Amino acid sequence: MIELAHPWVFFLLPLPLLVWRFVAPYRQSVQALRFPSFARIVEALGITPEEGALLVARRRIQMIAGVLVWILLLLALARPERIGEAVEVTKAARDLMLVVDISESMDEEDFVTETGEPLQRLAAVKNVVGEFISEREGDRVALIVFGAKPFVQAPFTEDLQAVRDLLTLTTVGMAGPHTNLGDAIGLGIRSFEHSQVDQRLMILLSDGADTGSRMSPVNAAEIALQNGIQIYTIGVGDPDGGQADNQVDIAALQDIARRTGGQFFFADDTEGLAQIYDQIDQLAPRMVETISYRPRDSLAHLPAILAVLLTLASQFLMLFITRPRRAHA
Template identity: 60%
Template sequence: MTLSFAFPWAFLLLPLPLLVWRFAPPYRDRTRALRIPFFREITEAAGLEPRAGSAILRRRRLQMIAATLCWVLLVLGLARPELLGQQVTVEKAARDMVLAVDISGSMDARDMEDASGARQQRLQVVKDVVGQFIDAREGDRIALIVFGTRAFVQTPFTEDLVSVRSLLEATQVGMAGPDTAIGDAIGLAIRSFETSEVDQRLLVLLSDGADTSSRMSPVNAAEIAAQQGVSIFTIGVGDPNGSGDDKVDLKALEDIAARANGAFYYATDSAGLQEIYAEIDRQNPRITETVSFQPKQPMGWIAFALAAAIALSASGWLHVQSLGQSRGKRA
């Protein structure tokens, strides 16, 4: 640790009392006097020595030392001494990312292969891949949105990646309803970004169906997102040749990505999904901002406390001395 002064200009005040003593006119005080008959006889009887009516106040050496020390300590305190610790540098990601995951009824289909080649539930494969993606986002702020018939914020923006993954693992098919509301999920992401103060804003949206229940058109939502500086990367999973709600609308997902300055991807298995999330990360390298600060421990209060202690001690000692002298004279 090193000692520093936040306001070193205060030391220019040190010679101020000397300048006042040298150049300022002396203070004079006039008091009324009484003429007493037989004054000399009275003073002799009292054991006192009469002096002239005009007297100069004489300060004791202790008073001068205490006053000097108090002034030096007061100026030292005004200079704001601080103990500086080791400089700390923190790198903070200047990127906010929303992960939107479809949990509609069609995500219960078991047609996606995992790393071992076994067919698994779509949502389970997505949770495994997205969970690994979240774990690698150290330093980013992540928000999680799940959507079915309605869209919900599962976690707002946070750097607590453990909580984000835990809440992702807790999601189940149909929790948000059986239908698919892609447009509402985009709109909810836009609202989440309203509190973001960074320039790099990414929405990664994964769905296996067509928009069937949104109150906002996915295309209109994508255009608004682009105006707000939000880039949308869409990922399609599922069967593009299916029927009804089980058919993934790849054309709509591609259109959304094109309108929001993003990219569209399609995955059929776990390996492909992992490669897609890795590609999104490569295309959008994390921007970091470096913040440096140095811990400071104020020490000025010590100087002020010492000045007060010296002043009180000197005043008390002089008072005791004066009492002793007056008692001696009476004796």
């Protein structure tokens, strides 16, 4: 389908006719010969001399070419466009930040698979979170891992497979042995600084208590709330066993989620962890923005080229036609 972007241009179609009708013709003075006996000649011929002008008679081919060139130029200015089939583009309308604890305590093999076999905590998290990432079509996803220090493993991207691959490459202890929850949330907040969407969601998973963050988890949660970031927290591991630093701080995780309008969950096996991510998906369904448009290809150059070729062709033909006749006005 072809449409005109500026069809109003054709209101200029009668412009040359109006100019010809109401604008005075162009006049040019030329030199003439003076005859000493001019008065006797006109007297002998019985003619009364008057002021006059010499008009160049236009040929039909010139008139036709002029009309066609004017129409083609107006058509080029009207900008004809070829309209393609409708195209829909889905744009991410939510930014999702995954913050995963990889401290030394995540090396414990206290998770149980469906077959009853023991499984390392981090390995269980990788399996479940990896599937969760794969189903986030339409979201921009980022990944932060933390221990004694937090690190951005993957910035916000729609390349979900890349995020999942980077999660797979993480190992226990690569960010340090301790658990600094507040610093991890703070890095997540900074990562949201350039986010342009309204829905900002952070999912924080940890199996320990904060051991020395420069910013307390509670203060970090308050700043997250001010920046429109909702935090869902997940506790894994044993809240009663092991050293105090390695015991999951359920109260802190609950407080973080409550302050930001999120929810807290606890899981001690693979099945429970998978159910938690399913619940989060239902509580905070992903948002997408669908943009529909039709591609437009401009064809304005075609009538412009035809106008130029027609002008050149008419001038070329005039070279082989007898000289223009002249008529006295």
